Amino acid sequence: MTALLALEGVSRRFGGLAALDTVTLSVEAGEILGLIGPNGAGKTTLINVVTGVHPATAGRVLLQGEDITRLKPYRIARKGLARTFQIVQPFPRMSVLENVAAGAVFAGAAPSLKEGLRLSREHLAFTGLAQIADKPASTLTLAQRKRLELAKGLAMNPRFLMLDEVNAGLNSSEVDEALAMIRRIAERGVTILVIEHLMKVVVSVSTRLAVLHHGALIAVGTPREVLADRGVIEAYLGEKYAARLAGARPAEGA
Amino acid sequence: MRDWLLLLLLALACSLLPLAGDNYVLRLGTIVAMYAVLAQSWNFIGGLAGYPSFATAAFFGLGAYTSAVLLSYGAPTGLAWTAAGGMACLFAALIGGAILHLKGHYFAIASLAVGEVLREVVNTTPDLTGGGMGMNLPVPKLSVAAAAQTFYFSMLALAALTTAAAIIVQRSRLGFGLRCIQQNEDAANILGVNAYGYKTAAFCLSAVFAGMAGAIYASWVHYIEPPDVFDILLAVKPLVMVLLGGIGTVFGPIIGAFLLIAFEELVWRSFLTIHAAMLGGIIVVLVLFMPNGLLALVRSGLARLRPAGPKP
Ligand SMILES: Nc1ncnc2c1ncn2[C@@H]1O[C@H](COP(=O)(O)OP(=O)(O)O)[C@@H](O)[C@H]1O
Numbered sequence: 306m307t308a309l310l311a312l313e314g315v316s317r318r319f320g321g322l323a324a325l326d327t328v329t330l331s332v333e334a335g336e337i338l339g340l341i342g343p344n345g346a347g348k349t350t351l352i353n354v355v356t357g358v359h360p361a362t363a364g365r366v367l368l369q370g371e372d373i374t375r376l377k378p379y380r381i382a383r384k385g386l387a388r389t390f391q392i393v394q395p396f397p398r399m400s401v402l403e404n405v406a407a408g409a410v411f412a413g414a415a416p417s418l419k420e421g422l423r424l425s426r427e428h429l430a431f432t433g434l435a436q437i438a439d440k441p442a443s444t445l446t447l448a449q450r451k452r453l454e455l456a457k458g459l460a461m462n463p464r465f466l467m468l469d470e471v472n473a474g475l476n477s478s479e480v481d482e483a484l485a486m487i488r489r490i491a492e493r494g495v496t497i498l499v500i501e502h503l504m505k506v507v508v509s510v511s512t513r514l515a516v517l518h519h520g521a522l523i524a525v526g527t528p529r530e531v532l533a534d535r536g537v538i539e540a541y542l543g544e545k546y547a548a549r550l551a552g553a554r555p556a557e558g559a
Numbered sequence: 560m561r562d563w564l565l566l567l568l569l570a571l572a573c574s575l576l577p578l579a580g581d582n583y584v585l586r587l588g589t590i591v592a593m594y595a596v597l598a599q600s601w602n603f604i605g606g607l608a609g610y611p612s613f614a615t616a617a618f619f620g621l622g623a624y625t626s627a628v629l630l631s632y633g634a635p636t637g638l639a640w641t642a643a644g645g646m647a648c649l650f651a652a653l654i655g656g657a658i659l660h661l662k663g664h665y666f667a668i669a670s671l672a673v674g675e676v677l678r679e680v681v682n683t684t685p686d687l688t689g690g691g692m693g694m695n696l697p698v699p700k701l702s703v704a705a706a707a708q709t710f711y712f713s714m715l716a717l718a719a720l721t722t723a724a725a726i727i728v729q730r731s732r733l734g735f736g737l738r739c740i741q742q743n744e745d746a747a748n749i750l751g752v753n754a755y756g757y758k759t760a761a762f763c764l765s766a767v768f769a770g771m772a773g774a775i776y777a778s779w780v781h782y783i784e785p786p787d788v789f790d791i792l793l794a795v796k797p798l799v800m801v802l803l804g805g806i807g808t809v810f811g812p813i814i815g816a817f818l819l820i821a822f823e824e825l826v827w828r829s830f831l832t833i834h835a836a837m838l839g840g841i842i843v844v845l846v847l848f849m850p851n852g853l854l855a856l857v858r859s860g861l862a863r864l865r866p867a868g869p870k871p
């Protein structure tokens with residue numbers, strides 16, 4: 306069976322810097338793939354390459370076998386690839402509802418503006434933003450903005466959703482809510498990629514982990530395999546921390 | 560619905576002007592209508608998409624010359640005016656490809672250069688356009704009063720048409736997409752908005768009616784020359800009018816056009832020498848004190864006058 310998404314020897318250079326270096330990785334339908342690595346490892350760049358924001362300078366990106374490497378971002382979006390931004394990107398002077406409607410109208414299932422607004426109410430209810438549907442997006446708290454990003458992505462009716470640090474800056478109860486939401490999105494049949502720097506969080510939610518270091522993919526596997534990987538421990542986790550995580554890991558499997 | 564009703568009432572009220580006024584008033588009315596067209600035109604690209612275009616003068620002049628050349632070859636007036644709009648639109652689509660990837664000041668400067676290029680083209684093609692000598696158009700066989708009425712109603716109809724287009728666009732996917740682009744173009748792209756296509760559409764909309772206004776203007780004054788129809792003020796004033804009336808709104812450009820022309824007539828006639836300084840002064844006041852225009856100022860004033868109570 307062909308993978309939902311496949312990166313084949315993908316590189317992305319910025320001048321002399323290889324932000325991504327010949328990465329080969331495939332994402333299977335239905336999984337939650339956690340992407341980890343130190344700051345500057347190339348995690349956000351990987352999402353930018355897949356979504357066409359910064360197209361690969363070498364290699365190919367395949368969506369169910371179809372080459373999408375050189376497609377424009379809006380075309381990739383319309384194929385069901387949605388993302389959130391690490392630095393949230395709302396339309397500040399539009400209401401929360403209109404922000405979400407944009408996803409539904411331009412990439413999602415809505416045939417008209419009116420239908421887009423109707424569908425968006427459902428996504429707002431799902432993400433717990435229904436009460437503030439009519440507020441301008443610029444007035445939201447950080448936690449609300451992160452959820453708005455999620456709601457916009459969902460409104461696009463995605464096959465594959467890429468979440469770039471949706472938990473950064475949230476307190477622990479907000480993180481728990483966000484995690485529950487990610488699991489519920491996965492239950493709807495959406496394949497998910499999560500970038501997350503809180504190891505405990507990513508280990509608990511992911512079915513598989515991939516590790517980037519200086520733009521190169523240094524390990525891929527189940528969380529248990531990756532946490533035991535020598536290269537990952539040396540490059541990223543450190544001995545003590547890896548041992549602690551391996552012990553504390555909740556609910557094996559999934 | 561409310562917008563359509565307002566447009567209808569406004570158009571009807573303006574059609575009564577010939578009953579009330581002499582040729583001087585009609586001339587002013589024609590100018591207000593012409594600037595309403597240009598301000599509405601600018602609002603598509605500058606207000607909705609957020610791209611500060613100075614190409615309005617280029618589209619106006621291109622329309623004026625296209626129509627003038629066609630008329631000189633004996634084309635019927637209606638055809639010449641329509642072709643002027645088509646030509647400006649086509650031109651916008653072509654140069655849009657070259658400059659719409661620029662942002663902010665860079666786009667503004669590039670759009671300004673477009674008019675200068677066209678002006679040079681006219682200057683270097685005297686056989687077709689009369690070059691720097693200008694071009695005479697056929698004078699209609701009408702009495703002075705009948706001509707004044709004809710051009711007033713033509714310009715008024717064009718202003719109504721442009722406003723109708725603005726109403727339709729603002730409620731459409733296109734208008735929604737343009738507002739997304741204006742507020743965050745990267746996010747718009749990622750949500751599936753074809754930003755490049757939408758911006759080009761907005762640029763074409765900002766050209767087609769401006770081109771027709773240029774054509775009607777040329778027939779009205781029956782003599783055009785490059786400094787007149789490519790005048791940079793034809794690009795600056797519509798922008799100021801939109802800021803004055805309310806950027807991104809349907810009726811703001813019309814209100815702005817009316818106010819600025821009224822102001823010009825009442826005040827500037829007595830201060831001809833400091834004309835440009837006054838325009839500069841207005842721009843400064845606008846930018847500093849009422850970035851959302853008079854319409855927003857009036858609205859918030861009204862809101863304050865209403866008895867306090869729970870908001871809906
Ligand atoms: N648009 C860009 N221009 C130049 N360098 C970039 C750009 N985007 C990312 N980089 C560089 O690429 C490397 C990887 O960045 P990024 O993908 O944001 O890392 P991460 O998300 O893993 O923290 C960093 O060194 C960063 O400075």
Ligand SMILES: [Mg+2]
Pocket residue numbers: 348349350391
């Ligand atoms: Mg990042």
